[in-house]
Amino acid sequence: MATILHKIKAYLYDNVLTKDNPNDFTARTTSERSLNVQQICLSAANRGGADISASAMEHATELFLKEMAYQLCDGFSINTGYFTASTTIRGVFDSPSETFNKDKHSIIFQFNQGEKLRTEIPNIEVNILGVAESSAVILQVTDVKSGSVNDLLTPGRNLKIVGSKIKVAGEDPSVGIYFVDATTQARTKVDTSDIVTNNPSEIIVVIPELSAGTYNLEIVTQFTDSSMLKQPRTALLDKPLTVE
Numbered sequence: 001m002a003t004i005l006h007k008i009k010a011y012l013y014d015n016v017l018t019k020d021n022p023n024d025f026t027a028r029t030t031s032e033r034s035l036n037v038q039q040i041c042l043s044a045a046n047r048g049g050a051d052i053s054a055s056a057m058e059h060a061t062e063l064f065l066k067e068m069a070y071q072l073c074d075g076f077s078i079n080t081g082y083f084t085a086s087t088t089i090r091g092v093f094d095s096p097s098e099t100f101n102k103d104k105h106s107i108i109f110q111f112n113q114g115e116k117l118r119t120e121i122p123n124i125e126v127n128i129l130g131v132a133e134s135s136a137v138i139l140q141v142t143d144v145k146s147g148s149v150n151d152l153l154t155p156g157r158n159l160k161i162v163g164s165k166i167k168v169a170g171e172d173p174s175v176g177i178y179f180v181d182a183t184t185q186a187r188t189k190v191d192t193s194d195i196v197t198n199n200p201s202e203i204i205v206v207i208p209e210l211s212a213g214t215y216n217l218e219i220v221t222q223f224t225d226s227s228m229l230k231q232p233r234t235a236l237l238d239k240p241l242t243v244e
Contacts, residue, residue, distance in 0.1 A: 005123040011132035013139070014164050026139070027128060028238075037061050072109055081116040085109060090146050106146050106154075106244065136221060136235035138163040143207075150239045153179075155210050158196065161203040161219070163235060168198055170222025172232045177205055182214040182240055200225075210243045217241060 012025040035043075038058050045054035052060075068078055068085070078085040091105030142149050144158040153159065161177075168177060177190040194206035200223065217237040222229040 003123060004125045006120070007125045007127060009127050009129055011129050013132050013137055025131065027126075028132075028137075028139075030129070037065075079114060081114050083111050083114045083117065085111045090148070106152065108146075108148060108152060136163065136165040136219060136223070136233055138166060138217065138219060138235045138237040141217060141237060141241070144204075150237070151242065153207050153210065153215065153241045153243045155207050155243060157207055159205050159207050161205070161217070163201065163203075163219075165200055165223060165225070166203055166219050166221065166235055167200045167223040168195060168203065168219065168221050170228055170232055172220075172222055174220050174232050175222060176220055177203070178218040178220065179208060179210055179215040179241075180218055182216055187218075212243050214240045214242050 009030045010027040011030060012027055015024045015026040038054075041050070041054040041057040041061065044050040044057060045052075050057050072078060072085060072087050075087055077087075086109070088108050088110050089100070089105060090108060091101075093105075138161060140150060140162045142160040142162075143152045143154050144160055145154040146152050168175060176192075177195065179188045179190075180186070181188075188208050188210060190205050190208060194208070195203065196206065197204035203219070219235045220232050221235070222232045
C-alpha cells in the first residue's frame, strides 16, 4: 500500500464539457497559489530537500531552464524524467511544396508528465470537498484558429470559452470579458460587439488585438440562474494564455 505523502483538495462542478449525462460533475483542485522558481528553491532549502543554498539552486535552475528553451527552439525533445517537452508545428500544409507561413501555421511547446512524476501519483490523497458553491467558473478555452486548449491566443480570431454561469449580463460598468496582461496588469476589455455567442455555459468572442505576452482571462458578470446579482462576480481561468 502506498504511503500518503501529499494531499489535494478539490471541489465538484457541473460538467458542461459532456452532453451525455446532464447530472455529472468534474473535479477541480483548489490551488492556494502559484509557485515560481524562487519560491520552490526556498521551500527545498527550508524543507531540507536541497544541499545548496536557495539562491544557488535558483541560479542553477534558471540556467537549466534557459538552456532547455534554447534546445527546444532548435527542435530537440527534452526528457527530464519528471516531464517531457517537445516542439510542435500546428496548421495544415496544402501541398508538398508549401513552406511554413506564420499567418497560417504556428509553433507551440508541449509538456507532458514523465515517469518520475507519475510514480508520485499513488502517494497523493484526494479530498473531495463537495459541490462548489453556485458561482461562475471558466473550465476551458479553445483558440479556434490554432485548436490550442488553455494555451494560445490568436488576436482577431475566435476564442471559445466553456464554463458554468459565465453569461455576460448586468448593468454594472465592470461587467464584461477581460484579458489581463500578466506583467503590467493592464486590462483589455472585449468589445460588446465582439461577443459572438453569450450563453451560461459557452461564450465565443473575437480576441482583441493583443500584443505578444502572457494574459489571464476574466469574466465579470451579474448573471445567475434566477434574478440578477446585486454585485458582479468574477470567474478566472486558472491557466495563463499566450500571444506569440
